[in-house]
Amino acid sequence: MSNITQYFNCRILQDHNLVWEDLWVRDGIIEDPRELFFKEKTSPQFRVDCNGLIISPGYLDIQLNGVHLEGPFISTEKRGAHPVKYIKSMNGGYQSIIETYGDIKNVCIVTLAPELEQSAEVIKKLTEKNIAVSLGHSMANLMEAEKAVNQGAKLITHLFNAMLPFHHRDPGLVGLLTSHNISGKQIYYGLIADGIHTDPAAIRIAYKANPKGLILITDAIAAMGLKPGTYQLGQQCVTIKNSGAYLAGSNVLAGSIANMAQCVRFFQYASGASLEDVLEMATLHPALLLGVEKNKGTLDYGSDADFILLNDELYVQATYIAGKKVYEAPNLTTEKFLLPAAVSDN
Structure with missing residues (x-):
């Protein structure tokens, strides 16, 4: 029994x-x-x-739960910590994806820059395979972003980071939070609430604009939890200092060292959101995005x-x-x- x-x-x-x-x-x-x-x-x-x-x-971090392929089909101008020599185009369409990644049957999310050529074909193909397409590391304007969502994209990778800044005449990817040109679709967006990547004022703007789409993420790297010093991240060196992770010898952020519990607490402090809202941003919302809400x-x-x-x-x-x-x-x-x-x- x-x-x-x-x-x-x-x-x-x-x-x-x-x-x-x-x-x-x-x-x-x-x-x-x-x-x-x-x-x-x-x-x-x-x-x-x-x-x-x-x-x-339990908390779900879409940057860590499942396979999230972030790059190399991104903008060189908004590459963040990605080495420029590895960034690729999608001129071959979906075939470029297969040649780069190989087997993608276990992939949950692919981040790409929607302004790249052949992005429409790639978005449609990935969506047909129930892979969530996320828009990020991008120079896309709002019209390009809206087009990508209407083709099947449904997520923004770490909002405000590695994208064009908000402008009142063309808000870029950020404008998707309140767009009326995406056929009523729910756009989700990851938000790094580690106290480094996103200012509290920006956190409040995002939360007020589109609370149902907000997904708390850590963007954490392997150095999470380690003391200040220099560590290896792929083929690059990362320095941990002042509670952040930076490419060695620069001020370029290279991910986060915060865990999800820290991000949840900081978001609640910065936004003033209810406990219920905050918890669902780390549980229900990512589950809905990934389509696992019946179990997780x-x-x-x-x-x-x-x-x-x-x-x-x-x-x-x-x-x-x-x-x-x-x-x-x-x-x-x-x-x-x-x-x-x-x-x-x-």
Whole structure:
């Protein structure tokens, strides 16, 4: 018989609200307690007192979860930390993609600059394969961006970074957040809320303009969590200093060293958004983009029991994958009780 665990005395993120409710888990899946009680006539074997903590779906970082191919089909002018010698054109259309990447069956996202020649063919082909096309590292104007979205693109790579700055006569990729020329499509956009890449004022502008499309990302590199110093990133050297990552000997940002929990907290501080909104930007929104919302990004019945426990300051207290605890903060105050064997009336 499978063990059932009931998490109680907690607030869970459910239907866009934090509600005082219990969470029931069996075999790595979130269960409907009504089914357990009335149909199966069973009870939990374990009960976990969460002492008032928040239970949220586990964070999803679209820069890290799944395969995201960011480059080489980008603008040389907006290449960021990408070495210019590796940047390519798409003059061969979709064949250029295959010749560069090879097998793309496990790819979730491809970032490209929509102003490049043959981008229309590439966007359509990738979309047909259920690969999300993201617009980024680009000099595209708004008209080029709108055309790309109407061809199937649905994401902007790290908004405000590696793109034309907002201009009132042509807002470029940023203008997609409020465009009326994309047939009512929901445009999603990644936002690096690490305190380095995006000013709090810009964070508030994006949040107010299009909250439903906002996806928190880290853009983190392998040096995340390491002390200041110089490290290897691919074939380049990166220096960690002043809480940021830079190409060695320059002020060019080379990704981030923040984790998702830090980005969630900074975004909440900078935007003043509700806890519910902030959490969904790191859970539900990326799940919707990737098309995995039936299993990930929610606490709905039948979804995977991948969740985290948080305090009101949004510090992670515990992490569960498939219902198994894989991380616990040193000061965690939950209690687990083993109950007597459940008695069936059958």
